[in-house]
Amino acid sequence: MDDVFKALADPSRRALLDQLHLHNGQTLNQLCQHLRMTRQGIAKHLGLLIKADLVIPLWRGREKLHYLNPAPLKQISERWIDKHKAACLRALTDLTKGLDALKPESN
Amino acid sequence: MDDVFKALADPSRRALLDQLHLHNGQTLNQLCQHLRMTRQGIAKHLGLLIKADLVIPLWRGREKLHYLNPAPLKQISERWIDKHKAACLRALTDLTKGLDALKPESN
DNA sequence: TTAATATGCAACCGTTTGGTTGCATAACGT
DNA sequence: ACGTTATGCAACCAAACGGTTGCATATTAA
Numbered sequence: 225m226d227d228v229f230k231a232l233a234d235p236s237r238r239a240l241l242d243q244l245h246l247h248n249g250q251t252l253n254q255l256c257q258h259l260r261m262t263r264q265g266i267a268k269h270l271g272l273l274i275k276a277d278l279v280i281p282l283w284r285g286r287e288k289l290h291y292l293n294p295a296p297l298k299q300i301s302e303r304w305i306d307k308h309k310a311a312c313l314r315a316l317t318d319l320t321k322g323l324d325a326l327k328p329e330s331n
Numbered sequence: 332m333d334d335v336f337k338a339l340a341d342p343s344r345r346a347l348l349d350q351l352h353l354h355n356g357q358t359l360n361q362l363c364q365h366l367r368m369t370r371q372g373i374a375k376h377l378g379l380l381i382k383a384d385l386v387i388p389l390w391r392g393r394e395k396l397h398y399l400n401p402a403p404l405k406q407i408s409e410r411w412i413d414k415h416k417a418a419c420l421r422a423l424t425d426l427t428k429g430l431d432a433l434k435p436e437s438n
Numbered sequence: 439t440t441a442a443t444a445t446g447c448a449a450c451c452g453t454t455t456g457g458t459t460g461c462a463t464a465a466c467g468t
Numbered sequence: 469a470c471g472t473t474a475t476g477c478a479a480c481c482a483a484a485c486g487g488t489t490g491c492a493t494a495t496t497a498a
Contacts, residue, residue, distance in 0.1 A: 226342055233340035234456080235333055245418055248425040253474065265457050267476075280426060286465040286474050291426045294415055301412045308404050311352055315399040318355040319387060341486080360444065372487050374446075393444050393495040 225303075228296045231276035236261065237269045241278065241292065249282075249289045332411075335403045338383035343368065344376045348385065348399065356389075356396045 231237055236259060243258050244250060252270065256263050270290060273279040277296050282289045338344055343366060350365050351357060359377065363370050377397060380386040384403050389396045 229336075229340050229345070233336050236456085238336070241415070245415060248421070249428075251474075262458065263475080264459085264477090268456075282426075288475070292415070292418065293426075294418065294423075297412050297415050301408060305404050305408045305412065308348070308352060308399070308401055309408065311399065311401065315355060315401050319389075319398045319400075321356075343486085358444075368486090369488060370445080371447090371489085375486075395445070
């Protein structure tokens with residue numbers, strides 16, 4: 225899961241995901257046309273996305289097609305974000321309680 | 332939003348969020364007891380969490396209480412993850428179509 | 439007022455990261 | 469077979485990162 229968070233941390237990689245979201249199954253060279261960076265740079269980013277299992281590569285001849293894999297995002301959403309979202313109300317009441325404690329007359 | 336993704340990328344910072352999730356409103360020194368790192372190191376991490384608005388600090392005298400703010404996580408979930416999750420089915424069909432195209436007899 | 443407590447700030451350092459250039463390899467078209 | 473196309477791999481570099489040490493500052497307690 226650490227790999228997923230790390231992969232999402234970079235804006236270029238998020239842009240790549242967005243690009244694939246727009247048109248799934250693009251080759252490396254196709255993806256290069258949308259991001260001003262060398263092919264090798266993009267290939268590195270794709271490597272991290274693939275390592276994080278956010279993107280799945282499929283070879284067709286000499287072309288490498290890149291497909292989105294939404295599973296890790298779903299996992300993060302379910303196992304991490306929802307857990308914290310569930311504590312939303314609690315966190316807010318904690319904050320207001322903290323603010324109340326700041327009032328001098330409340331001590 | 333970039334700050335939020337960057338803040339979430341480090342396991343120590345996620346551990347801090349978990350710790351606050353366990354007991355909201357802890358001071359810096361309290362948080363230090365759960366993570367084997369110097370106070371200054373933790374303070375740096377908290378600084379990034381605060382910059383990303385994931386944690387809101389409240390001063391009470393010389394103590395700095397740290398409160399979770401679930402809003403950014405909710406935003407990320409809604410504006411980013413859900414969008415990709417929505418494409419889940421599509422991504423999978425794309426993948427299987429890609430796999431089909433690999434079969435030589437399908438060309 | 440003085441000592442202890444809670445935090446902030448800055449410099450420093452090794453490692454990782456983001457990106458480049460250069461070259462190698464494999465597959466396709468002619 | 470040969471040139472072109474699509475990709476991989478390695479070295480290299482500056483910048484950012486994660487973490488430390490040392491010192492400064494502000495608040496509380498005696």
